[in-house]
Amino acid sequence: MTYSLFSLAREALRGHTGWKPAWRDAAPKPDYDVLIVGGGGHGLATAYYLAKEHGITNVAVLEKSYIGSGNAGRNTTIIRSNYLLPGNERFYEKSMQLWEGLEQDLNYNAMVSQRGVLNLFHSDAQRDQYARRGNSMRLHGVDAELLDAEQVRAMYPFLDFANARFPIRGGLLQRRGGTARHDAVAWGFARGADRRGVDIVQNCEVTGIGVTNGRVTGVQTSRGPILAKKIGLVCAGNSSRVAAMAGLRLPIESHVLQAFVSEGIKPLIDGVVTFGAGHFYVSQSDKGGLVFGGDIDGYNSYAQRGSLPVVEDVMEGGMALMPMIGRLRVLRQWGGIMDMSMDGSPIIDRTPIEGLYLNAGWCYGGFKATPGSGWCFAHTIAKDEAHFVNSAYRLDRFATGALLDERGAGATPNLH
Amino acid sequence: MRIACPHCGERGSEEFSFLGAAGLARPAPDAPADAWHEYVYQRDNPAGSYSELWHHLSGCRRWLVVTRDTRTHAIASVVDA
Numbered sequence: 001m002t003y004s005l006f007s008l009a010r011e012a013l014r015g016h017t018g019w020k021p022a023w024r025d026a027a028p029k030p031d032y033d034v035l036i037v038g039g040g041g042h043g044l045a046t047a048y049y050l051a052k053e054h055g056i057t058n059v060a061v062l063e064k065s066y067i068g069s070g071n072a073g074r075n076t077t078i079i080r081s082n083y084l085l086p087g088n089e090r091f092y093e094k095s096m097q098l099w100e101g102l103e104q105d106l107n108y109n110a111m112v113s114q115r116g117v118l119n120l121f122h123s124d125a126q127r128d129q130y131a132r133r134g135n136s137m138r139l140h141g142v143d144a145e146l147l148d149a150e151q152v153r154a155m156y157p158f159l160d161f162a163n164a165r166f167p168i169r170g171g172l173l174q175r176r177g178g179t180a181r182h183d184a185v186a187w188g189f190a191r192g193a194d195r196r197g198v199d200i201v202q203n204c205e206v207t208g209i210g211v212t213n214g215r216v217t218g219v220q221t222s223r224g225p226i227l228a229k230k231i232g233l234v235c236a237g238n239s240s241r242v243a244a245m246a247g248l249r250l251p252i253e254s255h256v257l258q259a260f261v262s263e264g265i266k267p268l269i270d271g272v273v274t275f276g277a278g279h280f281y282v283s284q285s286d287k288g289g290l291v292f293g294g295d296i297d298g299y300n301s302y303a304q305r306g307s308l309p310v311v312e313d314v315m316e317g318g319m320a321l322m323p324m325i326g327r328l329r330v331l332r333q334w335g336g337i338m339d340m341s342m343d344g345s346p347i348i349d350r351t352p353i354e355g356l357y358l359n360a361g362w363c364y365g366g367f368k369a370t371p372g373s374g375w376c377f378a379h380t381i382a383k384d385e386a387h388f389v390n391s392a393y394r395l396d397r398f399a400t401g402a403l404l405d406e407r408g409a410g411a412t413p414n415l416h
Numbered sequence: 417m418r419i420a421c422p423h424c425g426e427r428g429s430e431e432f433s434f435l436g437a438a439g440l441a442r443p444a445p446d447a448p449a450d451a452w453h454e455y456v457y458q459r460d461n462p463a464g465s466y467s468e469l470w471h472h473l474s475g476c477r478r479w480l481v482v483t484r485d486t487r488t489h490a491i492a493s494v495v496d497a
């Protein structure tokens with residue numbers, strides 16, 4: 001069923017009794033051309049673009065729980081393309097362009113809202129660094145504006161501009177950045193893939209990967225064995241565990257990242273604001289809650305829950321940036337497992353095993369990548385080679401030295 | 417999370433800093449590039465028992481090997497590195 005003003009009117013007249021499920025809850029078939037392991041945003045987007053761009057429709061997405069139960073449904077929904085390094089910027093800008101046409105393409109309301117992402121700076125040195133990143137963005141044809149303190153004050157007068165330690169000197173603004181509705185992104189891609197013939201198989205955990213003579217043959221799952229010619233692994237925080245089933249070790253550690261939402265209040269923050277002196281960022285959901293977060297907890301974890309020192313650290317960041325936040329009550333807090341790579345950048349590539357492809361290493365920033373990641377991974381799987389857009393995201397860059405380390409932190413996943 | 421330092425007793429994890437996997441064997445300086453790639457970049461990253469290096473930075477400043485379950489954060493042992 002196509003969603004339109006007409007279908008809405010028709011359903012309104014008949015008491016909304018005619019809506020159909022947006023996708024089939026499929027049972028697995030014995031064999032597929034392509035299996036996608038992981039039904040998060042990236043896995044579903046990959047299946048969608050395999051069908052749409054490459055006409056490959058004998059595809060199943062295997063998800064161990066329900067789709068969007070991982071990081072796709074746990075993130076703080078920020079989308080942006082404000083990177084410094086060319087290998088990153090061209091990819092995130094491709095993703096941003098896909099966001100801009102996504103809802104028409106999917107015929108689904110993903111609530112993409114280009115409300116602007118503002119990165120604050122607090123010293124002359126930091127201004128220089130942000131100016132450099134802004135210039136790099138503009139060289140890629142991406143929008144970036146350097147604001148002074150007065151321009152920031154006009155947007156957000158309630159910030160603590162005169163903070164004794166971290167006065168606000170200005171910010172780097174990407175107006176095309178913003179937020180999207182995370183669940184709706186997963187659902188929209190699921191529906192789009194399903195309509196093109198892809199099977200979305202939930203409650204189907206992959207427990208083994210078959211490899212014969214250096215080539216994949218299929219997978220073992222909690223719902224029986226499934227044969228496949230090609231297999232794409234898109235398991236975010238569980239990437240190392242799933243890759244190990246094929247005997248691969250990855251340059252990845254799994255770490256927990258927390259997020260918070262406050263009680264709902266009247267409209268206060270109409271964009272996304274990030275504090276540059278500590279790690280804190282905030283936006284406001286359409287329901288009125290402030291959505292905010294900060295650093296990862298900093299040690300390996302698969303627990304999907306964080307610890308109190310980081311809660312304190314995030315709250316301190318919030319108080320330093322906008323003291324009024326201290327009057328609000330936190331409604332909910334949760335955690336998700338991040339696939340932290342050794343240089344802070346992702347991997348979208350083939351693997352040494354024929355027919356096995358890897359999409360991983362998204363760290364805390366893979367939601368904005370969802371359409372671009374699916375688009376590039378579909379290309380890589382269909383054509384057996386990377387597209388130019390993801391050509392820097394090679395798995396062997398850790399061996400060759402062609403790293404993409406935005407932060408210059410080295411092989412320390414918890415510092416990226 | 418609280419870590420029982422063998423020298424200082426049980427302390428909040430915020431007193432410590434985390435480095436990563438313990439027991440990685442540093443290759444010889446002239447070892448092949450493959451060995452260095454494994455050592456610097458590749459990790460087991462298990463869901464379960466993991467031995468890792470923590471530094472008691474705001475305490476006795478000793479390096480410790482903490483064996484911890486990454487699914488529950490329960491700590492099985494803490495010894496000097």
Ligand SMILES: Cc1cc2nc3c(=O)[nH]c(=O)nc-3n(C[C@H](O)[C@H](O)[C@H](O)COP(=O)(O)OP(=O)(O)OC[C@H]3O[C@@H](n4cnc5c(N)ncnc54)[C@H](O)[C@@H]3O)c2cc1C
Pocket residue numbers: 037038039040041042043062063064065066067068069070071072073074075076077078079204205206207234235236237238242257258259293334335336337338362363364365366367368369
């Ligand atoms: C608190 C938090 C805040 C974040 N904020 C942002 C943000 O503001 N902006 C941004 O860009 N990014 C953000 N991120 C990061 C972003 O959410 C992730 O990088 C991205 O969602 C990862 O891709 P995914 O959606 O495919 O992952 P997931 O949704 O985690 O998908 C992976 C799926 O694989 C499944 N799986 C795992 N093992 C198996 C198996 N053996 N068999 C079958 N299925 C399996 C899992 O169940 C899961 O559904 C945030 C993350 C968190 C946790």
Ligand SMILES: [Zn+2]
Pocket residue numbers: 421422423424425472475476477478
């Ligand atoms: Zn100590």
